[in-house]
Amino acid sequence: MLSYRHAFHAGNHADVLKHLVEIALLRYLNQKNKPYWYIDTHAGAGVYSLDSEYASKNAEYESGIARLWERDDLPALVADYVDVVRRLNPDGTLKLYPGSPYCADQVLREDDKLRLFELHPTDSVHLIDNFRGRSKRALIKAEDGFAGIKAFLPPAPRRALTLIDPPYEDKRDYQRVVDMLKDSLERFATGTYAVWYPMLARKDSKELPEKLKKLPAKGWLHVALQVQSPAQDGFGMHGSGMFILNPPYTLHDELKVIMPWLTQVLAQDKGAKFILEQQAS
Numbered sequence: 001m002l003s004y005r006h007a008f009h010a011g012n013h014a015d016v017l018k019h020l021v022e023i024a025l026l027r028y029l030n031q032k033n034k035p036y037w038y039i040d041t042h043a044g045a046g047v048y049s050l051d052s053e054y055a056s057k058n059a060e061y062e063s064g065i066a067r068l069w070e071r072d073d074l075p076a077l078v079a080d081y082v083d084v085v086r087r088l089n090p091d092g093t094l095k096l097y098p099g100s101p102y103c104a105d106q107v108l109r110e111d112d113k114l115r116l117f118e119l120h121p122t123d124s125v126h127l128i129d130n131f132r133g134r135s136k137r138a139l140i141k142a143e144d145g146f147a148g149i150k151a152f153l154p155p156a157p158r159r160a161l162t163l164i165d166p167p168y169e170d171k172r173d174y175q176r177v178v179d180m181l182k183d184s185l186e187r188f189a190t191g192t193y194a195v196w197y198p199m200l201a202r203k204d205s206k207e208l209p210e211k212l213k214k215l216p217a218k219g220w221l222h223v224a225l226q227v228q229s230p231a232q233d234g235f236g237m238h239g240s241g242m243f244i245l246n247p248p249y250t251l252h253d254e255l256k257v258i259m260p261w262l263t264q265v266l267a268q269d270k271g272a273k274f275i276l277e278q279q280a281s
Helices: 013-030 053-058 076-087 100-107 121-131 145-152 172-187 203-213 251-266
Strands: 037-040 047-049 096-098 113-117 138-141 160-164 192-199 220-226 239-245 273-279
Touching: 013 076, 013 100, 013 160, 013 192, 013 220, 013 239, 013 251, 037 100, 037 145, 076 096, 076 100, 076 251, 096 100, 100 113, 100 121, 113 145, 121 138, 145 160, 145 172, 160 172, 172 192, 172 203, 192 203, 203 220, 203 239, 220 251, 251 273
Parallel strands: 037 113, 037 160, 113 138, 160 192
Antiparallel strands: 047 096, 192 239, 220 239, 220 273
């Protein structure tokens, strides 16, 4: 299934959580003077125009990044994320939103590398165009990241963050995530793996974090943000989560500080709440 286009959802509450966690993970890797790879199994288009037909249809960014754009009380972790978005909008007007690979490209150092997968034929072309002339360290593959990642594990520098962010339109994606991580951990046990997932009424969504907890990693961290009460009819996404295998030891305390604040700012009704749990290595 190749109907999913992330442009419809760019900059929404799920992107806020996903990208601030991604940036925090990359900042941690930057602390060690040794190169690493950023691997993105579902990279999308890289950059999104918020006034495009796709993004403006539901204007989901208005309940996400737009709520943070004008604030002057951002916690440090959130401010770091918003600064990355600001660099894409130097005139101070929120017009463009960076996808996960662009966020990574802004944080990685000169010797670090990007390995990006995008199967959608239109988005893969946009991804190539958005990185043309911007970064020579990015290798882009117009193919299925679930399968393609095998060629890059273990990475040459033996350090990497892998972001797994499928659309989950096909319910088989939930099991594909688990199966891919089992294989990836066998190939590269010490890597950091970050999985994004939607909070939905469907059984697959609810069970995914529990399945990920059983994988043979040294430790895990689970953070989720529910921005509203689940719909009575069972439809729609009421939040999202990030599940990190082999997380930095500092991440839990960083998120413990910001998640109450972020939940309050992005809440859409009284059902807003967050989850933060971990199993340390």
